Amino acid sequence: MKIKRKIEIAVISDVHLGTRGCHAKDLLNYLNSIEPKKLVLNGDIIDAWQFSKRYFPKSHLKVIKKIMNMSADGVEIIYITGNHDELLRKFxxxxxxxxxxxxxxxxxxxxxxxxxxxxxxxxxSMQNAKWLAKFGDYGYSALTLVNRMANWYLQRCGKERYSLSKKVKNNVKTSQKHINRYEKVISNLAIENCYDYVICGHIHEPKIKYFETKNGKTMYLNSGDWTENFTALEYQFKRWKIYYYSKDKLSPFFVEEDFEDMNMNDLIAAITIVEQHKKKTK
Structure with missing residues (x-):
């Protein structure tokens, strides 16, 4: 039996379950390899913008089931709502x-x-023109779908994955300016409110960076995503690090080969595990 890595906090965001760009099996491998005290789901875990009953693979269901099982096993799980899963904000x-x-x-x-x-x-862009943000999101999803097919071919040839969307972002000056402005606004607000760390997601750009002004300093952290970067944030021994699945998976926990046997009833069963566990421990 392989020993899981014990960490205090794991942060994942922008998983986009329910879309073709989501790499659910890779995420499941990651979740199977860690034993956190806290798991922070920092938004856009389920993609309600593009949700379709016609596309929600068993591997995506299994990620939800894994999270529910982790909760039943005593992991403190905090779900922070994002824009793609904003329907949960009413709860x-x-x-x-x-x-x-x-x-x-x-x-x-x-x-x-x-x-x-x-x-x-x-x-x-979200605040001023939500319809434009959604339109752009569909374009991004189409790009990640093409990227996924290209990466399937590259991996079969024994080559590393390649991120088309990341290449586009890096080559478009306005996109980089947008990211820089986003990071600066968030960090300045964190400094004004005396936060030592500010942890977010949303822009699919994993990063750890210090910001300092005359009023103080803060550490800006972005957990990235599971559509192109396959990253998470981990906190252990008073330090933060970015976990890169493609680089850091020395001995990954492989996903069980039982996707074909899983259906919506399994998901319901996973949710009830939590309540059953609570009753047994009373």
Missing amino acids: TGTTIGSIKIVDKLVLELHGKKAWFFHGDVFDM
Whole structure:
């Protein structure tokens, strides 16, 4: 039996379950390899913008089941709502089983304050033209679908994955300016409110970076995504790091080969596990 890595906090965001760009099996491998005290789901875990009953593979269901099982096993799970799963914002402050649903989160970590939120409220394109953001999202999804097919071919040839969308972002000056402005606005606000760490997602750009002004300094952290970067944030031994699935998976936990046997009834069963577990421990 392989030993799971014990970490204090794991943060994932922008999984986009229910879309063809989501790499659910890779995420499941990652979740099977760790044993966190807290798992922070920092928005856009399920993609309600593009949700379709015609496309929700068993591997995507299995990610949900895994999260529910982790909750039943005592992992504290906090679901921070994002723009793609904004339907959950009406349930802010409630719990589903043992999973807390919030819009933001503040934690004290060894004497330092950490501020968690998805980040869409600081995205001017979201606030000023939501319809345009959704239109752009469909274009991004089409690009990731093409990218996924290209990467399937590259992997069969023994070559590394390639991110088309990341290449496009890096080559478009306006996109980089948008990202820089996003990071600066969030970090300045964190400094004004005396937060040592500010943790977000939304822009699919994994990063750890210090920001400093005359009023103080903060560490900006972005958990990236599971559509092109396959990244998470991990906190252990008073330090943060970005986990890159493609680089850091030394001995990954492979997904069980029982996707074909799973259906919606299995998902319902996974949710009831939480309640059954609570009854047994009373």
